[in-house]
Amino acid sequence: MLMSWWNLGKKSHTRETTTKVANSNFEVDASEAGSGFVSSTNSQESSSANAPLFRSVSLPWNKSVITEPSTKPVDKNDLTESLFETEWVSLPSGGSEPSLGLGSYLIISRDAINLELPQGWQGIQVSDKKELEAILTQKAWTHVAMLSTGHEEDVKLALWLLQAVGRNTDSRIKQICFATKFGSTDDAGLWGLSRTFRLEYPEIRTQCLEYKNTQYLLSAIGQCFERSEEDEFLSDQNGKIHVSRLRRCTDIESSTKLSLRGDASYIISGGQGALGLVAVDLLVRRGAKYIVLLSRSSMKPEVEDKLINLRKHANIELLSCDVSQEVDVLYAKAWLERKKWPAVRGIVHTAGVLSDGTIQNQSSEKLQVSYSAKVNGARYLHTHLCHQTFYFYFLLPLQPSVLRDRETMQQLMQHWTHWH
Template identity: 25%
Template sequence: MGRQCITEVGLWLPSLRPGVEEWQQMLSSLGQLYVQGVKVDWLALDREYSREKVALPTYPFQRQRYWVESSEGSDKTTTKHPSATASSPITELLDRGDYQQLTAMLSEKESLTAVEVVQQLIHLHQKAVAQTALRDCLYHIEWQIKPLDVASEKPSQDGQWLIIGGEVTVTQKLAEQLEQKQQSCRFVKELPQDYSELLQLVQQETELPLVGIVYLNCEEVTSHEEVLSQTETTCQSLLELLQALLQDESSNPTKVWVVTAGAVALGEHPISVAQTPLWGMGKVVSLEHPELWGGLIDLEPSKDVESQMEYLITELLNPDADDQIVYRREERYVPRLVPSSPSTSKTFKAEPTGSYLITGGLGSLGLKVANWLVQQGARHLILLSRRGLTEETEAAVAALQEAGNKVSVMSADVAEITDMERVWKQIQAEEKPLKGIIHAAGVGRLDTLEELTPEVWEAVLRPKVKGGWNLHQLSSSENLDFFVCFSSIASVWGSAGQAHYAAGNQFLDGLMHYRSSLGLPGLAINWGPWAGGGMVTAEAEEWLAQTGLETLSPELAISALEYLMSADQVQVTVSQNDWSHFKAMYALKRPRPLLDLITVAAERVEAKTEQAPNLQQRLEVVAETQRSELLRQILQEEVALVLDLPITSRPNPEVGFFDMGMDSLMAVELQKRMSKLLGVNLSSTLTFDLPNIEKLEKYIIDQHLVGFFKPETDEDQQEESFLETNLLAEIEQSSDQELEGSIDQILESIID
């Protein structure tokens, strides 16, 4: 109508059209405006919608499939706020319109502004939801008795063994026992200065392969200097050994076993805290280089090591899937992660007359904890930081002080004993008794074993090991209500690229158990990654979600802290996981029994109008002579899809999956696709046990398609070998001109 009345206007665009959806018409008109040169804010248009970039064909003869895949069933994991869809007593009261109950739950302050009312209701709702969500986030390690199933007395492999460290009597006894089992053995009394030279020397002395290295560290130390010295020396030496093995060009894999005595808090004997970092380090080695890893063995600390030699020999020569073993009272224990529900006997409240120390106090986590302590009644806070105040942190500290709290910011390095002695004098001068310590200082880095240097190792361990030990020593005479260490999941199940971080946090875990054995307060919280600050960037958060590890919202984490401060456990893990995905990723390179007791909910099967035929049905419709070719084609297509290759690009069956560019996430996806294709649950280690299409095909035929293929006989193999030999001989006897002609014929047949 407008176009008919005003004919001079160049372009009329409708917003509505009969028979066309409103949104579709609006987009069409918007597109025409853009073509006419009008600037469109496309980012603003797409802000509320999920989009996916699709590559379009550039040439008509590529013959590639360009259907846009449906987003339904996508398994991308996103971190959700715990209160996004959950209900709480607040929402229930709002639904009922019960303003009297809501009013009763608010602050006792006489008059509240509308904004303050809303803020309090939001806080109460988030706290209630977080407490409910905690049930799925708390775990602890349970040590269970599991005898070693020794199928045969014969060792899994004969060869040379190298024993490093330990007391001379222990190493001699172990060497004698190994030699009685027909194993060649050599031991080194002192920790070597050059492991590469030692490995070369061992390999030159005998033709037997070096099959195992036993790294002994069973000495117990308790003095301040000895604990720090042994921690540094033994870890650095083990790192040098592992790096030398990684640089060694020997084709035979050598397994490293770390043996301790009392490094695990199990039984009545106090933990040997100086040995604990080796366990954190070992958990990461197992993830990064399973081909080099034997395991961790912790012997009974109250008995001499020589009397436990039988257990040690049995573990070394007959290993099973468990690579963390503890012996106590002649029983063999292995760790299993289990859900935790600690009992609480009190409600935590801070003392207004006491003072509270937070290391890393100006960091993101430290400031969140400071705010929470104020909410719990604390009025005197000491925030410790190496860097001191910045513009950003100054505003946060000022906000704490506005409420009438005294906040002291002290610049000090928690790992320097002289700095901490100065801090302690200042605390004592304030005449406000120190009632609690929260040790949240830390340095987060990602460095593989190959990349680690002594300087980087020391930088990451200092705040955890030296810092934690300094705080313990200085506070031992204080009447503390709590001593909380912010540890990490890295020391529970390991974290690739964080051997140093796992070692440092394992020390804190052990330190809290050590304090508990002395009757002192101690709590280690093995945190999963926190959202909204801390050490996790937005990119890292997205990657973690893809591995099945979700970030903890600050509300959920603080709720966990409040709950655990009133609980009766020394060590608790707080982590949000998509266990179905995380377990598959975790056990990608070798079995991981640690998570065997974590149940995984069955995956939801989406309803489809047409069920795609499974692999057996697809093979049944073709002749037996064509099945092998069809199976290989199907496997090539599955691998191509996982690698995001063009559908017409068929991967070479003999090339390794990881040589093609497959990463750990892709490996899990391939395992899931193959499980769905076969209708069975395949092992998480599928791509490592069967590293290319050719081996995967043979495994499927032998194990899951029995009867579909004619068994290969010795005659078939001989005929194949005969044909291959004749073909090679024919090629060797042909001239270059004849070979070029044959290649041309092959290429022409392919093109035709």
């Protein structure tokens, strides 16, 4: 799971990155110099008649050695080889005013935009798809920022925006930025949608910004637009901008140990599915004795067959339960109590429905199909079955094209991690 960058406790790895201004006088220790070189003009030398126009100075970091890609096979048992996490790196401050590049800047939101916009920027409140499409053709916009109001409805507006921009081959829009307020979870899907759009339309830069302090929102958006090589930004309480970098996981040891208790119950939503069955097998091998599978359909014969052996080691029951329905999850909870099964200490949430599609083939209704089982299901399971003695909650994300759900679950997980 990606780390919460705001958590400045033991897991915080934010570091300062400084920019060095180039100097034309290079002072380099020859003994350290590699064979690379750079041409530099120097005011003193150029004033001398005999001095060459250019001077070659070897730079120590410019080595001519080309490293061949490693042929060493990756050790699949060594997690340090393959697990990465996000590190947020702070950038030098860009000032509190948004800088103005060339172009026409549009800011849209479902709410009224109460910000003092600089010249060249226009803010428009949008409520429906037709209105949005009309606004987009009103002017030759080059940059569009969308201010989220923190609700699921914002994801719908973002989908309309991306579909309209993607469809219009004459559009001059080259950058789109979604701004979400720190702590909101219902609009986390904006980050997923923008990642999907980025893959499908690499020629249009889609950026995401999470901000903490509205005072610095405009300058943060301005900095996003300026840094067209970056995709994701965080603006902290003081308006400092951070960008994400990948690095190898550092705390793998603590995340690999999973031993289960025989006096606890474990829940697997979507337990009849492919991954659900893998999870049952794993939980039994790790010592679980009470396992409940949740599924909308009744026991399938092939699943029944697979459970024969596992049932010799553990009590495994299937409950008919649609996890997207709160009442069904409450029913599962009541069943556990009635049967006097031990307290739930772990949930593996694999329930999910495939609702795949490219950006142009998506609709808010289609997105809702997968969202209900994944995100609403995750919320209900957490609300009604997780408690203080809880041990783990493993959420399985959906396929990449529905990154909206994955991002929302990621946000939920970060909140719940702090809660537990």
